[in-house]
Amino acid sequence: MPESSCSPCCQPASIGKKIIMALTGLVLAGFVLGHMSGNLLMFKGPQAINAYAEWLHSHPGALWIARFILILSVIGHIWTGILLTLENRAARAGGPAIDATRRASISSRTMPYSGIVILAFLGFHLLHYTFRKVALGGKDFGEDVYAMVVFGFSSPAVSVFYIVSMLLLCLHLSHGVSSVFQTLGLRNERWRGRVDLIATAYGWIIALGFISIPLAVLLGCIK
Numbered sequence: 554m555p556e557s558s559c560s561p562c563c564q565p566a567s568i569g570k571k572i573i574m575a576l577t578g579l580v581l582a583g584f585v586l587g588h589m590s591g592n593l594l595m596f597k598g599p600q601a602i603n604a605y606a607e608w609l610h611s612h613p614g615a616l617w618i619a620r621f622i623l624i625l626s627v628i629g630h631i632w633t634g635i636l637l638t639l640e641n642r643a644a645r646a647g648g649p650a651i652d653a654t655r656r657a658s659i660s661s662r663t664m665p666y667s668g669i670v671i672l673a674f675l676g677f678h679l680l681h682y683t684f685r686k687v688a689l690g691g692k693d694f695g696e697d698v699y700a701m702v703v704f705g706f707s708s709p710a711v712s713v714f715y716i717v718s719m720l721l722l723c724l725h726l727s728h729g730v731s732s733v734f735q736t737l738g739l740r741n742e743r744w745r746g747r748v749d750l751i752a753t754a755y756g757w758i759i760a761l762g763f764i765s766i767p768l769a770v771l772l773g774c775i776k
């Protein structure tokens with residue numbers, strides 16, 4: 554049956570917000586892939602990861618451009634996320650009840666909550682490894698990123714916090730990546746299954762790549 558009125562999510566203002574959400578999400582999803590790949594150099598030993606960190610810091614211009622794009626993306630992503638969540642809530646409160654078959658998946662319903670935990674994680678993570686102000690026992694690791702990361706993850710509480718946050722990142726990415734395809738009009742009936750599979754695989758690859766590092770430190774494989 555045709556709907557009597559257009560829902561808020563198909564109005565031009567909402568479509569604009571969804572496009573901003575998708576584009577900023579793509580930047581952030583690309584960043585985590587690059588960051589995770591770089592971090593896996595921990596498995597190659599101190600020289601590899603320390604040389605990589607040194608190389609990054611030896612290009613301050615490019616590093617600051619990347620940081621600027623990242624900060625803008627985080628702000629844009631959070632802002633449009635809040636607006637879209639409020640719009641969806643208002644639409645649900647005012648509209649007819651949604652039948653069980655159209656109810657959203659766990660990952661889509663928990664997007665605002667997984668997003669908040671990821672943001673809290675990011676705050677802790679920056680204080681931990683970028684500003685080096687917490688959970689490093691007041692030690693000065695200088696240029697030795699390898700020793701800093703090993704020391705940081707030798708605390709089971711810190712490692713567990715990272716691991717749980719990465720599992721929520723997996724949930725957030727799985728739904729987020731499939732939403733990007735949806736916004737771009739590429740998640741049609743024919744492609745829906747494949748798109749969701751790609752999005753879930755992407756979430757798990759990122760999460761497991763990151764998780765492997767604190768896990769390897771806890772198990773004594775990296776020391």
Ligand code: HEM
Nearest residue numbers: 585588592606620675678682683698702715763764766767
């Ligand atoms: C096992 C997981 C992770 C490890 C071992 C790790 C490691 C690091 C290290 C060592 C730095 C400092 C780099 C330096 O200054 O030389 C850093 C910075 C950073 N990390 Fe992570 N990271 C992890 C997960 C994540 C995740 C999941 C995110 C995003 C959700 C993230 C976002 C960032 C950001 C934004 C920076 C600041 C980059 C900059 O200097 O501008 N990290 N990370």
